[in-house]
Amino acid sequence: MNKGLKIVLSGPSGSGKGTIVKELIKDEQFLLSISATTRSTRQGEEEGVHYFFKTREEFEGMIAQNELLEYAEFCGNYYGTPKAFIENSVKNGKDVILEIEVEGAMQIKKIYPDAVFIFVVPPSLTELENRLVGRNTEAREVIEQRLARAKEELALYTQYDYVVVNDRLVEAIDEIKCIVRAEKLKSSFYGQKIENVIQN
């Protein structure tokens, strides 16, 4: 069994990374990292599919045992990313996607330096503005703030391994699949396979 990859997919708000992830996980090669939370289960949510549901005590135990990649408290509930699910899935040959905001991605780099960091960007700031306006859910002021933040975040592209421009969705997905394939052809990923060539 060849191990899988940890893939950190990040990008400014409005870059369309969420849509990309939804499409990618239709391919069973990919798994989306599942969060743990202390909030109560909502209708239709399943344990181990949408979330790992934990009591406050259990969650704090995970924090104490350093079992979380990152966590935060939000509206009185904990949310966090369990390492075990990611690491077991990778061991089982799955490529695990972590969809994370730019700030969080930089933190994960310290814990998983071997992860593949992909930065999803909009084709232009003008297009990003159009998308944010098109959502029709936010006040002009909020959109301006998001644009300013996106501009700041875009400057961080050198922190990522790859940059994918999300202009046409199909092409962006194709590019990400190509990146994953190429990463698995890297010589650093290759020890066992070359042994097979030599021994056979």
Place this chain on the structure above:
Amino acid sequence: MNKGLKIVLSGPSGSGKGTIVKELIKDEQFLLSISATTRSTRQGEEEGVHYFFKTREEFEGMIAQNELLEYAEFCGNYYGTPKAFIENSVKNGKDVILEIEVEGAMQIKKIYPDAVFIFVVPPSLTELENRLVGRNTEAREVIEQRLARAKEELALYTQYDYVVVNDRLVEAIDEIKCIVRAEKLKSSFYGQKIENVIQN
């Protein structure tokens, strides 16, 4: 105009790298590096297509001016790889392929550390033996030598960026094209493009 890549394609004798190169250059994105030589033109050979034909004086001038990536003298004639053709082609957006023996590849790494180094390997040593025997051109002793050498060369895989197993030709070519595509999505390759996103 986005610049192209320098691609060093190397591998043990019998790995099939020559066949792969012939297929790749059917795609006009790719150009094969053209050698310079002092030997006389043979029927059907064209200047700047098969070789750059040089007088001895011209060739030695190129050596003196450090215009060659590498060169060797063979049967009284010089053969070498002019840097100018490679660098101009890359500037013009072409991906230039250098098909080189393992020993030569390691030398080129010192001059072009930014090149993409791809190691083409046979699926197994048994299969390599079958291929060498199948050629039916070499004595058993020579085949044994080649196999021993291939085994030594395979151990150098960590010196390359990528390893492609040439089991099925179509798949190997597909993998190489995927590597090239992914390389161009690297953030280190991306400065101008992200500027376009920010400015527009």
